[in-house]
Amino acid sequence: MSSKIQFQIIESGSTFLDPRKNFQKVVEYFQVRIDPLTGRTGHLSHFGAIKFQKLPLDAYAAPEIKGFCPFCPENREKFTPKFTEEIAAEGRLTKNSACLIPNLFPYDVRSTIMIMCDEHMVPINRLDETMLKDSFSLGIHFLKKIKSIDPSLPYHLMTWNYMPPSGGGLVHPHQQYFSTAFPGNQFMDELKASEIFYRTQGQNYWPTLIKEEAEIGERYIGATGSSHWLTSFVSLGLLGEILCIFPDVFSINDFTEEHIAQLVSGLLKIFQYYESQNIYSFNTSLFFGPDNQKFFSCYFRIAPRTFLNLRDYAPDANFFQVILSEPVSVVLPEELCRNVRKYF
Ligand SMILES: [Zn+2]
Numbered sequence: 343m344s345s346k347i348q349f350q351i352i353e354s355g356s357t358f359l360d361p362r363k364n365f366q367k368v369v370e371y372f373q374v375r376i377d378p379l380t381g382r383t384g385h386l387s388h389f390g391a392i393k394f395q396k397l398p399l400d401a402y403a404a405p406e407i408k409g410f411c412p413f414c415p416e417n418r419e420k421f422t423p424k425f426t427e428e429i430a431a432e433g434r435l436t437k438n439s440a441c442l443i444p445n446l447f448p449y450d451v452r453s454t455i456m457i458m459c460d461e462h463m464v465p466i467n468r469l470d471e472t473m474l475k476d477s478f479s480l481g482i483h484f485l486k487k488i489k490s491i492d493p494s495l496p497y498h499l500m501t502w503n504y505m506p507p508s509g510g511g512l513v514h515p516h517q518q519y520f521s522t523a524f525p526g527n528q529f530m531d532e533l534k535a536s537e538i539f540y541r542t543q544g545q546n547y548w549p550t551l552i553k554e555e556a557e558i559g560e561r562y563i564g565a566t567g568s569s570h571w572l573t574s575f576v577s578l579g580l581l582g583e584i585l586c587i588f589p590d591v592f593s594i595n596d597f598t599e600e601h602i603a604q605l606v607s608g609l610l611k612i613f614q615y616y617e618s619q620n621i622y623s624f625n626t627s628l629f630f631g632p633d634n635q636k637f638f639s640c641y642f643r644i645a646p647r648t649f650l651n652l653r654d655y656a657p658d659a660n661f662f663q664v665i666l667s668e669p670v671s672v673v674l675p676e677e678l679c680r681n682v683r684k685y686f
Pocket of ligand 1: 461
């Protein structure tokens with residue numbers, strides 16, 4: 343097999359006298375992996391050392407813990423903003439229980455929040471097909487509309503912090519949809535590297551990655567229709583990461599209801615896996631490239647999050663991610679793949 347993608351692992355060990363073994367000399371191994379697209383490094387170590395912490399879900403819905411929530415139906419009309427006339431004459435956009443509003447604290451020119459449902463606290467096993475499809479469908483429809491109104495914003499993305507360990511400020515399920523010229527460094531690095539790959543290799547990186555990963559068989563999870571699910575060779579999340587690549591989608595206008603159905607179908611399988619592992623929280627993104635290019639396919643990314651403990655609520659991000667911009671993972675992508683594949 344002639345490979346156009348290099349999966350490079352540097353394995354090293356640290357030697358010390360171990361107090362757990364009567365101060366015998368031991369070697370603890372770790373890995374540094376090089377992302378095959380961007381060339382950025384990621385560390386893998388401390389394998390299996392971090393356990394997902396059970397969240398007090400019932401308490402989140404209790405009035406004394408819950409506090410004030412602007413997304414709950416009784417507060418929504420009075421406390422959430424509305425779109426201006428030229429964006430949406432009806433003020434807020436709805437599809438069944440999904441409701442899209444401008445962000446009161448915007449990050450960009452077009453910065454919106456999708457309130458996914460009326461219910462305040464929804465555990466993972468009740469993030470159901472209807473709620474997910476309505477939310478994605480309304481959000482994608484809105485981004486397409488913004489693109490026609492304001493084509494100067496080339497990038498479109500969906501992001502979602504679910505539950506407090508992910509950085510979600512409100513428990514009430516909500517996503518964010520952006521049209522922007524500044525989609526973030528990760529997105530831009532991958533976009534630029536994809537263009538270079540296309541120029542030097544004469545093909546789109548993303549379907550090439552799918553093909554090579556399917557042949558290798560260690561990180562390829564499965565397909566839902568034309569979309570493909572795999573674990574990342576270098577994950578951004580501490581606890582591993584799963585990608586869904588849509589090889590035939592380049593910009594927002596290519597993304598159809600069928601793609602949404604494929605995304606939701608796979609996501610529900612991942613949620614089943616998460617439930618089996620007591621995973622309560624995650625971050626996700628859905629990235630769309632600019633118009634008129636065939637080198638950057640759309641992809642969805644999901645990474646679980648947890649507090650390290652419930653004693654002092656230590657977060658799972660530290661100086662590595664915040665200061666060094668270096669991802670660290672305690673989960674081998676190949677092991678995560680084996681475990682998730684059972685659900686596909
Ligand atoms: Zn609420």
